[in-house]
Amino acid sequence: MALKSVLSAAQFTREDLDRILELSRQIELELQKRKTIPRLGDYVLATLFFEPSTRTRLSFEAAMHRLGGKVISSVGVQFSSLAKGETLYDTLKMVEAYSDICAIRHPVEGASQVAAANIKIPVINAGDGAGEHPTQALLDLYTIEKHCQISRNRLKIAFIGDIKYGRTIHSLIQLLWHYDCELVFISPPELRLGERYIRLLQENKVIYTETENIEALLQCDVAYVTRIQEERFADHREYERFKDRYIVNRSLVERAERKLIVMHPLPRLSEVSTDLDDHPAGVYFDQAQNGLYVRMALLLELLGVKL
Ligand code: CP
DSSP, rough: OSSSBBGGGOOOOOHHHHHHHHHHHHHHHHHTTOOOOOOOOTTTEEEESSOOOOOOHHHHHHHHTTTOOOOEEESSSSGGGGGGGGOHHHHHHHHHHSSEEEEESSSSSSSSHHHHHSSSSEEEEEETSSSOOHHHHHHHHHHHHOOOOOSSOOEEEEEEEEETOOOHHHHHHHTTTTTTTEEEEEEEGGGGOOHHHHHHHTTTEEEEESSSOOOGGOSEEEEEOOOOOOOSSSSSHHHHHHHHOOOOHHHHTTSSEEEEEEOOSSSSSSSGGGGTTTTTTTTTHHOOOOOOOHHHHHHHHHTOOOO
C-alpha cells in the first residue's frame, strides 16, 4: 500500500521495503544515464531543519531538484519566527499552505508525529532528537542490500558506539527484523540499547548479543559505526569518558574473518579512521550517496507519482 508519511521505521512492511529498494535501484540506474528525472515539476518540498544537518537536508533537496520539483526551506530556529515565539503548530500550518510535502528535523522525539497529526500534506521524519531517523535506515538497508545482498544471505551485523542515543540505529534495527540476520551491539554498558528497543527485538525474535569488545566485529559482515553524540549528554565529562573508546581502522578491518563492510551514517569524528576511505571495506560515502536515490524514491512514493 502507498505510504502517506514516513514517521517511524516501525511502519514498514517487508512488501514496502522491497518496493522502495527496487524503486531506489531503478532511480540509481536511471541517474547513470541522465542528470534529472523530471516527474515532480508541479510540486514543492519544504525542508524544516531545527537541528544541524548536512546529508539529510542536502540529499532531500537534491532529490527534489533531480525530480524537477521545487524546494523551500527553513533552517535553524533562530532564522524562523519560532525565535519570535511562534508555536510549531502555527509554523506547520504555514508549511501546509506553501508546500506539498515536508521533511522535518527537530530536537524533540515525536515532533514529526505531531506534525503529521496536524497538517494534511505528507510529513517525513528527518530525525527527531534521540528518537528515530527512518529515511536514514532505508538508505542504510539499501546499502547493505547493494553490498551484501541481505535479501539472500544470512548476515551478522555489528553496531558500534552510541547505541543508546543513536537514532539511526533505533530505526535500522526495526527494518532488519524483516530479514534473516543476527545483531551484535558493541558499546560501553552506559550506552547500551534502551529497554524499549530490547523489548522490540525480543518480541520480533531477533537474535542479538551485547558486548564491550570491539573485536566482536571481526566475525561480522557489516560494522555499523556511530559517533558518540556530544549533544545528547547533559554532563560533558560523560562525553569525554566515551568519545574515543572505539576506533575502527584499516589494521582492525584487515583482521576480519569474512568480507566486512564498514558503514557510518556520518558525520564521523575519530571513530572511523580516514585510512579506510580508500579501502574496499569503507562504504560510508557510497552509503551517503545512496541517500539521494532512496529519498527520490520516497518523494515519488509519497506524492503518488510513478517513475
Ligand atoms: N546521517 C545524517 O543524518 O547526517 P546529517 O546529520 O548530516 O543530516
